[in-house]
Amino acid sequence: MAEQLKAIKGMNDILPPESARWEWLEGTVRALMRRYGYQNVRTPIVEPTALFVRGLGEVTDIVEKEMYSFEDSLNGDKLTLRPEGTAGVVRAINEHTFLYEGGKRLYYIGPMFRHERPQKGRYRQFHQVGAEAMGFHGPDVDAELILMIAALWRDLGIQIGTDVKLQLNSLGQPAERLAHRQALIDHLQAHHDVLDEEARRRLHSNPLRILDTKNPAMQAVVEAAPKLIDFLGEESLAHFNAVKQVLDAAGVPYEVNTRLVRGMDYYNLTVFEWVTDKLGAQGTVCGGGRYDGLIEQLGGKPAPAVGWGLGMERLLLLVQELGIEPPSTAPDAFAVVMAGTPLAQVLTTIDRLRAKGVNVVLNPAGKDGPASPKSQFKKADGSGAHFALVFGPDEMAAGQVSVKPLRDGAQQVSNSISDVESWADSLTAYRRS
Ligand code: ATP
Ligand code: MG
Secondary structure (H helix, E strand, O other): OOOOOOOOOOOOOOOOOHHHHHHHHHHHHHHHHHHHOOEEOOOOOEEEHHHHHHHHOOOOHHHHHHOEEEEOOOOOOEEEEOOOOHHHHHHHHHHOOOOOOOOEEEEEEEEEEOOOOOEOOEOOEEEEEEEEEEOOOOHHHHHHHHHHHHHHHHHHOOOEOOOEEEEEEEOOOHHHHHHHHHHHHHHHHHOHHHOOHHHHHHOOOOHHHHOOOOOHHHHHHHHOOOOHHHHOOHHHHHHHHHHHHHHHHHOOOEEEOOOOOOOOOOOEEEEEEEEOOOOOOOOEEEEEEEOOOHHHHOOOOOOOEEEEEEEHHHHHHHHHHOOOOOOOOOOOEEEEEOOOOOHHHHHHHHHHHHHOOOOEEEOOOEOOEOOOHHHHHHHHHHOOOOEEEEEOHHHHHOOOEEEEEOOOOHHHOOOEEOOHHHHHHHHHHHHHO
């Protein structure tokens, strides 16, 4: 036997029936994006390494230790599998001067890659939905982006405030952060003995990120640290309040978490996370915020931007945890074919049904012709179909197909097909009932 190759650790195959959940989620997301006027963008999965180093910041978890970076052995280019979606979208809009005519609202769905320790809700290839509004300054867009996720929770049957909770903060502007930074460094320095190795390393390069620590030993120090929100000026506070007012008016509950900083360097003003306590340590389902400096930082004409990214594996785990079932994808009908029935007639009849929107699964014959009726009916039942369509030689000769209902209620539809198109119409009526 030839040796079997295996998928890379932390990278998952998504097979049926699980893939149906993915298609349901993707379909729900695409319909949501249309309702909010966000258009699809597709960028490469591989980008120059420099894009992420410059875009995310050198002292971040992702750039320090999570990137799949490699040298293209054919030309020596330094490349990275994208660990997140925003940097690539910014590169693309800069490259195509895409904001030339004004702001754009974009979304993407696709795989991301991070070299982390695989565990429940944390993988090396995972998938994100992301939404980015570029070229808009106002808190209206920040609020709209958050309301959009609230709408997604509703569409999926997830309860806001219990299943998922919204945490909100403002990181202010760079000048405000600078003032806070010194106060923060002084505070942390005074408790140097409690800081772990990572915190000591980040003390002068990225002290704000220390507030994000999950180390229990550091919680007290971090809790008592000077709060960035106390350093915000009038304009930043007005922006923050405007976002909160929209959420209040829309009845979307939130908690202001003054320690919420997010992983990437590029954020300013509004930041938020949707968290759940149903997935253990991997509790953040969606995170985002404003990143007004990033477009310019990556060489584009200065323009504000705000967006979010949502982890699809975590969301699907949550959906499963909550017992939410997507709509059935079982076929309408399963075609059972008796020995001696002319295949050409069977297949063209089925295809006429399909052209009328009927979902029909054909049971392919084996090497020695069709399987026994008993085994075919067992398969028909297992498929979840509402009907078995029975193709026999005598019926076919008479231009007929018999129909056997397999589920409760399916008896309402005619038990014989003599006119394919009108049978399909009666099925449509049954589906609606
Ligand atoms: P965490 O703190 O859990 O590592 P993060 O801050 O690194 O999350 P982001 O970079 O904000 O995550 O990415 C947005 C979302 O993508 C996360 O909220 C999460 O749902 C999902 N995500 C991030 N990393 C992974 C991963 N390795 N596997 C699966 N989902 C992930
Ligand atoms: Mg992470």
